[in-house]
Amino acid sequence: MPPVTSSASRPLLARDSTARGALEHKLGYHLPLTYAERDALRWLERREKHYRAGSVVVEEGQASDCLHVVASGWLHGSVRLPDNGRQILRFYFVGDLTATFSIAWGFTAATLTAVSDCTLYEVPREALGRLFREHPRLGALLFAVSAAEQVALSDRLTSVGRTDAITRIGTLLLQIRTQLAIVDGPSGSSFELPLTLQDLGDAIGLTKTHVGRTLRALEGDGLIEREGKVIRIVDVAALTTKVGYKDRESHVATDWLPDR
Amino acid sequence: MPPVTSSASRPLLARDSTARGALEHKLGYHLPLTYAERDALRWLERREKHYRAGSVVVEEGQASDCLHVVASGWLHGSVRLPDNGRQILRFYFVGDLTATFSIAWGFTAATLTAVSDCTLYEVPREALGRLFREHPRLGALLFAVSAAEQVALSDRLTSVGRTDAITRIGTLLLQIRTQLAIVDGPSGSSFELPLTLQDLGDAIGLTKTHVGRTLRALEGDGLIEREGKVIRIVDVAALTTKVGYKDRESHVATDWLPDR
DNA sequence: CGCTAATTTGATTTTCGTCAATGAACGTGG
DNA sequence: CCACGTTCATTGACGAAAATCAAATTAGCG
Numbered sequence: 001m002p003p004v005t006s007s008a009s010r011p012l013l014a015r016d017s018t019a020r021g022a023l024e025h026k027l028g029y030h031l032p033l034t035y036a037e038r039d040a041l042r043w044l045e046r047r048e049k050h051y052r053a054g055s056v057v058v059e060e061g062q063a064s065d066c067l068h069v070v071a072s073g074w075l076h077g078s079v080r081l082p083d084n085g086r087q088i089l090r091f092y093f094v095g096d097l098t099a100t101f102s103i104a105w106g107f108t109a110a111t112l113t114a115v116s117d118c119t120l121y122e123v124p125r126e127a128l129g130r131l132f133r134e135h136p137r138l139g140a141l142l143f144a145v146s147a148a149e150q151v152a153l154s155d156r157l158t159s160v161g162r163t164d165a166i167t168r169i170g171t172l173l174l175q176i177r178t179q180l181a182i183v184d185g186p187s188g189s190s191f192e193l194p195l196t197l198q199d200l201g202d203a204i205g206l207t208k209t210h211v212g213r214t215l216r217a218l219e220g221d222g223l224i225e226r227e228g229k230v231i232r233i234v235d236v237a238a239l240t241t242k243v244g245y246k247d248r249e250s251h252v253a254t255d256w257l258p259d260r
Numbered sequence: 261m262p263p264v265t266s267s268a269s270r271p272l273l274a275r276d277s278t279a280r281g282a283l284e285h286k287l288g289y290h291l292p293l294t295y296a297e298r299d300a301l302r303w304l305e306r307r308e309k310h311y312r313a314g315s316v317v318v319e320e321g322q323a324s325d326c327l328h329v330v331a332s333g334w335l336h337g338s339v340r341l342p343d344n345g346r347q348i349l350r351f352y353f354v355g356d357l358t359a360t361f362s363i364a365w366g367f368t369a370a371t372l373t374a375v376s377d378c379t380l381y382e383v384p385r386e387a388l389g390r391l392f393r394e395h396p397r398l399g400a401l402l403f404a405v406s407a408a409e410q411v412a413l414s415d416r417l418t419s420v421g422r423t424d425a426i427t428r429i430g431t432l433l434l435q436i437r438t439q440l441a442i443v444d445g446p447s448g449s450s451f452e453l454p455l456t457l458q459d460l461g462d463a464i465g466l467t468k469t470h471v472g473r474t475l476r477a478l479e480g481d482g483l484i485e486r487e488g489k490v491i492r493i494v495d496v497a498a499l500t501t502k503v504g505y506k507d508r509e510s511h512v513a514t515d516w517l518p519d520r
Numbered sequence: 521c522g523c524t525a526a527t528t529t530g531a532t533t534t535t536c537g538t539c540a541a542t543g544a545a546c547g548t549g550g
Numbered sequence: 551c552c553a554c555g556t557t558c559a560t561t562g563a564c565g566a567a568a569a570t571c572a573a574a575t576t577a578g579c580g
Contacts, residue, residue, distance in 0.1 A: 079418055082504045087418040104408040104512045125516035132392075132400040133518035139399045140392040146403065148364040150410050157413065158339055158347040161420045161465030165568075196526065205421030210568055212527065228577085244342045252364045256385035258393030425536075456558065470536055472560065488545095 020045060022071045026095030027141055031254045040135050045069055047122040057112040064108045066122045068098045073118020077101055077110040088203035093179045115194055137260045144252045160205040165214045168204040170243035190232035282331045286355030287401055291514045300395050305329055307382040317372040324368045326382045328358045333378020337361055337370040348463035353439045375454055397520045404512045420465040425474045428464040430503035450492035
C-alpha cells in the first residue's frame with residue numbers, strides 16, 4: 001500500500017522516486033566510495049517508512065532509539081516554546097541524516113514533521129555506531145557533513161539575528177530552491193512550496209502576518225510570483241544580489257579523512 | 261612560562277590553569293576512556309599557543325589546515341555581514357574543539373576571537389582524521405558532542421528568532437554562567453564578563469543601545485547587578501523562571517557507541 | 521456545498537533601531 | 551604624572567520595522 005495516492009495528478013516534486021541508496025548517493029558526492037562502504041550505507045536503509053505531508057515523524061522530547069535517512073520528500077525540524085510559539089530549525093532533503101537532534105541524548109530534541117509526502121529509512125542508533133567502527137572514513141565524513149550543516153544553521157542564525165524581513169524571506173526561498181534543485185534537477189526557477197505563512201515565519205522569526213506582507217512586497221517588486229503553493233523566483237540573480245545570498249560550497253573537504 | 265603577565269592581580273577567571281588533557285577531560289566526562297584513547301587525545305595537544313584577550317586567532321575566509329582545542333580561557337566565533345554587521349555564533353570554553361567552522365572546507369567559515377586571555381592547542385586536520393581511524397569510538401563520541409553543540413546553536417536560534425530582548429539577554433547570561441561554572445567551579449553567581457554591549461548584541465541580535473537598556477531593566481528589577489565587567493545574577497532561580505531557561509543535559513548518550 | 525484552515529487587509533501599538541551627544545575608563549606617549 | 555585620544559557605556563529624542571488585533575476574503579477538502 002503506497003502512502004501517496006496513486007495515478008492521475010502527478011505532484012510537482014518527484015517525491016515518488018524512492019531512491020534506495022540516498023545516503024550512498026549523498027556521501028558519494030563528496031568522496032569516491034569503496035564497494036564495502038556502499039554496502040555498509042545501503043545496509044542502513046532497510047526499514048522503510050512512509051509519511052504523509054504534514055504528519056509528525058517524531059515529537060520533541062519523545063524517547064527515540066533511531067534516526068532517519070530521507071529517501072524522498074522533505075521535512076523540517078522544530079521546537080516549541082513555553083508561550084506556544086515555534087521555531088523551525090532546519091529542513092531536511094533527500095540524503096540527509098536526521099541525526100543531530102536525536103543522537104546526543106536518549107530523546108529527540110526537536111519535532112520532525114513531513115513537509116511533503118515522504119519516505120524515510122529508520123536507522124537504529126547502534127547501526128550508526130557500527131558504521132563508525134567498521135568504516136572510520138565514513139564516520140569522519142559524516143562528521144564533516146555535520147559540520148557543514150552546522151555552518152548552514154549558523155547562516156540561518158545570522159539571517160535571523162542581523163537582517164530584515166525581506167532579506168530573511170529572500171534568503172530562505174533561495175536556499176530552499178537550491179536544495180530542491182539538487183533533488184529534482186534544475187526546475188527552472190519555480191517550485192512547489194507546501195509551507196504556510198506560519199511555517200515560513202516560524203523558520204525565520206517573523207509573524208505570519210508580516211511574512212505575507214513581505215511576500216507581497218517581493219511580488220510587487222517583480223522579484224517573485226506566486227500561484228497557489230507554487231512559487232517562482234522571477235529573477236534569481238536580482239534576488240540573490242538584493243539579499244546578499246551566498247551559496248556555500250556544496251562539496252566538503254575530504255583531504256584530511258583517514259585512509260579507508 | 262605563563263602566557264598571562266605574572267604576579268599581583270589575580271584575574272577572576274582561573275585562566276592560567278593550562279590544563280593539558282583538556283579534550284581528554286571533556287570526553288572522559290561522557291565516557292570512561294581507555295589508556296590508548298587518553299594517549300591519542302593528549303597526542304593532539306602538542307602545539308600550544310597563547311592569545312591575549314581580544315586577539316583574533318583565525319579570520320573568516322582564511323585558509324586553515326588546523327583546528328583548535330581550548331586549554332584555558334574562552335573565545336567566540338563570529339561572521340561579518342555585507343553591511344558590516346556581525347553575528348557571534350557561539351562561545352568556546354575549556355575542552356571545546358573548534359572544528360565546526362574549519363573542518364568542512366579548506367578555509368574557516370568564522371572568525372575566532374579570544375574573549376579572555378587563552379591557551380589553545382593547534383591540531384592539524386589530518387590528526388583528527390587519524391583519530392577517527394585509530395579510535396572510532398572517539399570519532400563517534402565527537403560526532404555526538406558535535407550534535408549536542410548543534411542543539412545548543414538551535415537553542416540560540418530559537419532565542420533570537422522567537423523571544424524578546426529581556427529573554428535573550430537573560431538566557432545568554434545564564435548560559436555563559438553555566439559554562440564558566442563548569443570550568444571555574446561554582447563561583448557563586450557572579451562572574452567576569454569581558455564582553456562589550458556590542459558583543460552581547462552581536463550574539464543575540466540586538467543593537468548595543470538596546471542591550472544597554474535591557475541590562476538596566478534587569479538591574480532595575482533586581483535580577484542582576486553590575487560593577488565594571490563583573491556581573492552578578494542576584495536571583496538565578498527567578499531569572500531562570502522569568503526567561504524560561506532550560507539547561508540541557510550535560511552528558512551525551514553513549515549507549516550507541518561502538519566497542520573500543 | 522459547506523466547513524475549516526489559510527491568506528489578505530487595515531488600523532494600531534510595541535519593540536527595537538537610529539542618531540546624537542555626553543561622560544567615564546583606560547592606555548599611551550610626551 | 552598629566553594631557554590626549556580612543557573606546558565603551560549611558561542617556562534621550564525620535565523613527566521605522568515588525569507585532570498585535572480584528573475582520574473579511576479566499577482556498578482547500580470532504
